[in-house]
Amino acid sequence: MIFAILKVIVHEEFNPMKPINHDIAVLVLVRNIIFGAEIQPVCLPSPDENFPSGSLCVALGWGRIEESGPTSNSLQQVTLPIVDHDVCMRAMETLGPSATFRTAVCAGFPEGGKDACQGDSGGPFLCPRSHGSWVLVGVTSWGMGCARSWSNNMMLPLDKKGSPGIFTDVKKMLKWLYAKLDQAESSILSPTASCSPKNQILTGTTGTLKLPKYPTRYYLNNEECAWTIYVPEGKHILLTFRHFDLEFDNFCDLDYLAVYTEKGSLIGKFCGSDRPRPLLITNNKVKLKFISDFKIYRTGFSLFYEAVEPQTYPDSECGSVAVISGEGEIQTMNHPEKYRNNANCKWIIICPSSFRIKITFQVFEVEPSIGCVFDYVLIYTDLVGINVAGRFCGFYIPDPIESTSNVMQIVFSSDSQTGCKAAPILPMFINQSITIAEEAIPNSWPWHVSIKYVRKHICSGVIVSETFVLTSASCIVQTGQFRDLLLVVAGLHDLERSEDAQIGSVKEIHVHPNFVLLTMENDIALIELKEEFQFNDYVQPVCFPLSDIIVEPSSICVVSGWDLNGEGETSTKLQQQEVPIETDGVCESYYGTISESMVCAGVAKGQDTCLVSI
Structure with missing residues (x-):
């Protein structure tokens, strides 16, 4: 796409x-750029974002492929390491005093x-960034020659000297850039409140921090605000969010x-409209910073802050995210009694930057499952939740884990099932075939039930709780009006032996209200x-x-039942079969x-049907 230029805004200095x-x-530009798969805006750096010397970054362009070439x-790309500022300055000084700079980053x-x-x-x-997105750290500006060595400049004549690549430091230009990019239209809804003073001290045993303050409804673009909260010595701080509504992106950039x-170590970054869980800070001091960019x-x-008494076991009820500084002990809720279902607990452990965490x-004792997909303890060595140090469940005590930095994040999750666990009798597959069903090991699928009408097996279901069985609406809708003639039989392997x-007899049948028999929808x-x-x-x-589990196409799953042989054949013994998940396109072709x-x-x-459709 080609765009005409309406105006050029050059930095005033x-x-x-x-x-x-x-x-x-x-x-x-004279018209808006339409974003799509091939055209996207670049990410700008955050004011507090740093890429240390040695970081490998990429420069792009259609320029000369060699000096004078x-x-x-x-489009070409080249990977270059960021050069330490002092090292770069010493190299630039060999070119003369006019070559020094204040607003650039060097690489090469x-x-x-x-x-x-x-x-x-x-x-x-x-x-x-650590989570994979790319950020505009610099704009290509200048260099002495192209790809020349600059390690021995003192020994070379001026026309042979080289330099690192010089890129305008976008982070140092942010305030100017945001002011020029700010496209917010003036209206009665425009924000008018900023955080002033920029660095505020909040003390006492309780208090409230709001941005913006009443009666203003919206915060400003291009903001950078900071607060420090102190509570009395010997107390800890509990931060509770009462309202939260910031521009959303996946990584809060x-x-x-x-x-x-x-000490200035990052505990977490929050954005979007979901209120963060309360934060329990095991210290009497915490710092907060708010950043807004030029767009939305x-x-x-x-948020409400309060001083609380130190706890022996922080976050044992999982009501908050516990931020632990220094040594300590943590546990699941109710320990040593059984933990609750639907737990979602998180602990963040931070130590001084020169230390590591063990x-x-x-x-x-955590419910076992293959892959630890139901109840589990998950340990990360970062705050974003990318670098996994281990995922654990079962009854064996895991080996000690040491962090690779001064930060570690521990997550404990339990599902909604009461007693949901791996089958006590493990299934086995003899045929190892995805085309032929085989007899299951007796009672290896202990949730599979037979639904009988007038004591004859008509279809199957699965146990979801002590009093509920899940089945297909098409199985039950036509016989449901005669529920006194229905029975649900669990613990079966052979239909002829019990x-x-x-x-169980049927009390009530709950069919999905949007079930459509003709299309099998719902x-x-x-x-x-x-x-x-x-x-x-x-x-x-x-x-x-x-909710976050995705079963990809070609994944091998298992179906069980007494009628897997097809063509109306029914076995008296429970059958099982491994089946691959198909793509929607393949399924729709049948x-x-x-x-x-x-x-x-x-x-x-053959060419006309699929063996199993679920």
């Missing part, structure tokens, strides 16, 4: 005679060989509230029983998936359109 400083400009017809190799070149000026110099320890503004936040487990069986129903199942090795509830409430699994049989 740029001097063409000394082009290294304030070498930046904004081009205002031809320009490129295709002392021996040369790789560099941006003529024609690349104005292009991006990008560094990757635009507008955000950052929380730091007394919202209604801000309100975690030693003393007691460990030594371990438990039989084909699901719950059967409510009059009597409770008694869970044992043969009768167990099934586990539900977590069945036509499927909806978002469906998943397809199985393998093609």
Whole structure:
């Protein structure tokens, strides 16, 4: 796409005679850029974001591919390390006093060989964040030659000397850049409140921090605010968010509230409209910083702080995120009694920057499952939650874990199931086939039940609790009006033998209100029983998936039932079969359109059908 330029805004302090400083400009286009898969805006750095010397970053451009050489017809990229500021300054001083700078970042190799070149000026110099996004750290500005060595400049004549690549430091230009980019339209909803003074001290045993303050509704763009909260010596701080509404992005790099320890270590960054959980700071001092960029503004936040007594076991009830500075001990809620379902606990442990953290487990009893997908302890060595040090469940005490930095994050999660766990009798597969069903190990699928009408097996279901069974609506909708003739039988392997069986009569049938028999849309129903199942090795509830679990196409799953042989054949013994998840496209080629409430699994049989459709 080609755009005409409406206006050029050059930095007011740029001097063409000394082009290294304030070498930046904004081009205002005559029409808006339409973003899509091939055109996206770049991420700007946060005011408190740093990329240390040695960080590998990338310069892009269509400039010369070598000094005095031809320009490129295709976009080129070169990876360069950031050079320490003092090292760069010493190299630049060999070129003369006019070559020093205040608003640039340097990158390159002392021996040369790789560099941006003529024609690349104005292009991006990008560094990757830890979570993978790229941020505009610099704008290509200047260099002595292209890819020359600059390690021995003192020994060379001026026309042979080199320099690191010089890029305008975008972070140092942010205030100017935001002012030029701010596109907020004036209206009665425009924000008018800023945080003043910029660094506020809040003391006492309780208090409230609001941004913006009443009666203003919105915070300003281009803000940078800071607060320090002190409570009496010997107390800890509990931060409770009463309102939270900031611009959202996945990693909170635009507008955000950052929380730091007394020593300046980052505890967390928060954005969006979901209120963060309370933060329990095991110290009497905490620092907060609010940043907003030039684009979207919202209604801000309100938090209540209070001094609380130190706890022996921080966050044992999982009501808050516990931030622990120094040594300590943590535990799940109710320990040594059983923990609760639906737990979502988090501890952040921070030590001085020169130290590392070691975690030693003393007691460990967490519901076991393959892959630890239901209840688990998850340990990260970062705050973002990318670098996983371990994921644990079961009854074996994990080995001690040491961090790679001064930060460690511990997450404990339990699902919603009462007694949901791995089958006491493990399933086995003899055939190892995705086309042939085989007899299951007896009672290895203890949640699978037979639904009988007039004591004859008509379809299957799964136990979800002591009094509820999940099945398909198509299975039950036609016989549901005769529920007194229905029975649910659990603990079965052989339909003709019932030594371990438990039989339940039907109290109520709950069919999905949007079930459509013609299309099988929302084909699901719950059967409510009059009597409770008694869970044992043969009768167990099934586990539900977590909301963030995605089953990818080609994943191998298992179906079980008494009628997997197809063509109306029914076995008296429970059968099992491994089946691959199919893509929606493959499924639709056999069945036509499927909806978002469906998943397809199985393998093609001939050219006209799939073995299993779920």
